[in-house]
Amino acid sequence: MQLPRSGSIRDDTALAELYQRHVYTLLGSIRRCAPTPEDAEDILLEVFMAAFEHNALTGWSEGKQLAWLRKVAHNKCVDIYRASQRRPSLSLETITEALYDDEDLLPEQMALHAEERALLHAHLTRLPEQQQQILGLRFGHGLRSREIARKLNKSESTIRMTLSRTLNLLRRNYSTEEDSDA
Structure with missing residues (x-):
């Protein structure tokens, strides 16, 4: 130096x-x-x-x-x-490993993962726009309820209640679908 x-x-x-x-x-x-x-x-x-x-x-x-x-x-x-x-960061190795995790799976497992993603996408697209937006901010962007409330100009309790109800609805939809498949 x-x-x-x-x-x-x-x-x-x-x-x-x-x-x-x-x-x-x-x-x-x-x-x-x-x-x-x-x-x-x-x-x-x-x-x-x-x-x-x-x-x-x-x-x-x-x-x-x-x-x-x-x-x-x-x-x-x-x-x-x-x-x-x-500003937490991830190492390049961690990201690369996550990207290529599916390559280590057998073709049947890859097909099952693709089906699960498609099923989740179908369930999410049936939700009202606001619920989709709140789920996206929470799980897609990792925001907390307080941050989502501020961003959407809603109360924190409203965001928490909406998240809870939406997740419960998704659980019910999945369990109903499993029951009908059996």
């Missing part, structure tokens, strides 16, 4: 020495909290960019510098964690 030019050779040398002294210590502790090695390196870069912008850092004792760098690294890790909680 190359630090940007600060203008003074003395400052550049001090920052380069600071980097050389603490890079491995910080990277080791950041790797424990970062999801990937690449994320750890990005956080490390952000820590040293913050050090570059903090003019007084080079005048501090080595212990105080390390404490400051560790605190910044900790705060950056917390930021990454909070962001991941707001």
Whole structure:
């Protein structure tokens, strides 16, 4: 990693020495909290960019510098964690495995899955538009009742009641269909 030019050779040398002294210590502790090695390196870069912008850092004792760098690294890790909680992500491997799960099934199993999807689609299309929309927001987009209520300008209790009634209706439709098939 190359630090940007600060203008003074003395400052550049001090920052380069600071980097050389603490890079491995910080990277080791950041790797424990970062999801990937690449994320750890990005956080490390952000820590040293913050050090570059903090003019007084080079005048501090080595212990105080390390404490400051560790605190910044900790705060950056917390930021990454909070962001991941707001926007959970799936690894590419997980998505790929889910896409190709059906390929491992026997042709009969694939046909059964296709029939089940078609049956579900038929049941869903018979529902009123609002019930379809609420189910789509809940299960398709993963929204909570409160978020759906806000989005549709309805009360949260109305959304919960509609979800409950709709799911019960679907259960009854499925059980009625199973009884008639038997």
